[in-house]
Amino acid sequence: MPVLIFLTIMIVVTQLWWLLLYLIFLGWLIWLGVSGWRLVLAAVLVWLAVLGGVALAPDSAFARLIGWSPQGLVSVLLVIALLFGAEALVAALHAHAMPLPDRAPGLVPLSAAAKPAPQPASAQVMQPAELDRYARHIVLRELGGPGQAALRRARVLVVGAGGLGAPVCQYLAAAGVGRITVADDDRVSLSNLQRQVIFRSKDDGQPKAQAARAAMLALNPHIEVTALARRITAEDAALIAEQDLVIDGTDSFTARQAINAACVAAGVPLVAGAIAQWEGQVTVWDPKRGAPCMSCIFPQAPAPGLAPACVEAGVVGPLPGVIGSMMALEAIKIIAGAGEPLRGRMLIFDGLYGENRLMKIARRGDCPVCGSGHFAQG
Ligand SMILES: [Zn+2]
Numbered sequence: 001m002p003v004l005i006f007l008t009i010m011i012v013v014t015q016l017w018w019l020l021l022y023l024i025f026l027g028w029l030i031w032l033g034v035s036g037w038r039l040v041l042a043a044v045l046v047w048l049a050v051l052g053g054v055a056l057a058p059d060s061a062f063a064r065l066i067g068w069s070p071q072g073l074v075s076v077l078l079v080i081a082l083l084f085g086a087e088a089l090v091a092a093l094h095a096h097a098m099p100l101p102d103r104a105p106g107l108v109p110l111s112a113a114a115k116p117a118p119q120p121a122s123a124q125v126m127q128p129a130e131l132d133r134y135a136r137h138i139v140l141r142e143l144g145g146p147g148q149a150a151l152r153r154a155r156v157l158v159v160g161a162g163g164l165g166a167p168v169c170q171y172l173a174a175a176g177v178g179r180i181t182v183a184d185d186d187r188v189s190l191s192n193l194q195r196q197v198i199f200r201s202k203d204d205g206q207p208k209a210q211a212a213r214a215a216m217l218a219l220n221p222h223i224e225v226t227a228l229a230r231r232i233t234a235e236d237a238a239l240i241a242e243q244d245l246v247i248d249g250t251d252s253f254t255a256r257q258a259i260n261a262a263c264v265a266a267g268v269p270l271v272a273g274a275i276a277q278w279e280g281q282v283t284v285w286d287p288k289r290g291a292p293c294m295s296c297i298f299p300q301a302p303a304p305g306l307a308p309a310c311v312e313a314g315v316v317g318p319l320p321g322v323i324g325s326m327m328a329l330e331a332i333k334i335i336a337g338a339g340e341p342l343r344g345r346m347l348i349f350d351g352l353y354g355e356n357r358l359m360k361i362a363r364r365g366d367c368p369v370c371g372s373g374h375f376a377q378g
Pocket of ligand 1: 287292293294295297313363365367368369370371
């Protein structure tokens, strides 16, 4: 801005009205949102073009219009460059200034007027940018400020960043779930992109956990995301016990069994979904709160060939989006204490015929994982 004021004064003093065009040009660039070194570069390049024109053809009509010697133009360029440089230097110093302690008596930090940097979820108070971001949640009667604050405090482990994990990660990040851990030992491949919409073509070959983390932070810088490029096994009991909620989007029975057992042991609710071809299901395993665990309903691995994985049986692209979004919805309800989560109920969605079914499911007293008095029914 000082540069523009300086140029205006110069035009009036020198009566070089063509400088007005230069001024309008700079104003137009600023209006277009050009700033910083790009603005300086554009200003200098155009100035050099004018200078070159005058130097190459000193007797031309153009040079007469400019009406100034190359030396004069160079001096003006230097003055403008100095002004731009000083402005950039002040901005740089401002950005790197050491923040003053909060209780510095009578001092207001210079950076107070600067745009606040995104705060990690661990910061206590919600920033204005967050209030704006979550406005549609905060007006919901069942969520409101307290529900959004609960989401912000929550720790959630998403196991698997595949078809189901992708929409889960996207919606949890967008919803402002404060601390998300995503675990997956796989890498992105081109055949994933038909349904795992968290990834981009450029992510081909990248570890899924890291690519998902980058996508989540790009969507919402106010959250913390930890990427684990490995499988979750029975060894991860301590990690699972730290969570408020675990979301299982894996497609292997053995992995599901291990996650279920660790969640039952830690008393952590487990949101689970599964998909194949055109059909999916979603439920909340939570024996501590009266719902069955996975082993109550599926005590044994299915016979080989009865439950083929997506790679053999195929899966329609939007289906994981539907089921994964339902899983994210269940997660938000459980964390915020809203509505009735799918505890003791399994929702089955048939995409080919557009039908839903809701099945009641119950705990088994003789369940090898949660039975024999692990928890009181309640
Ligand atoms: Zn059980």
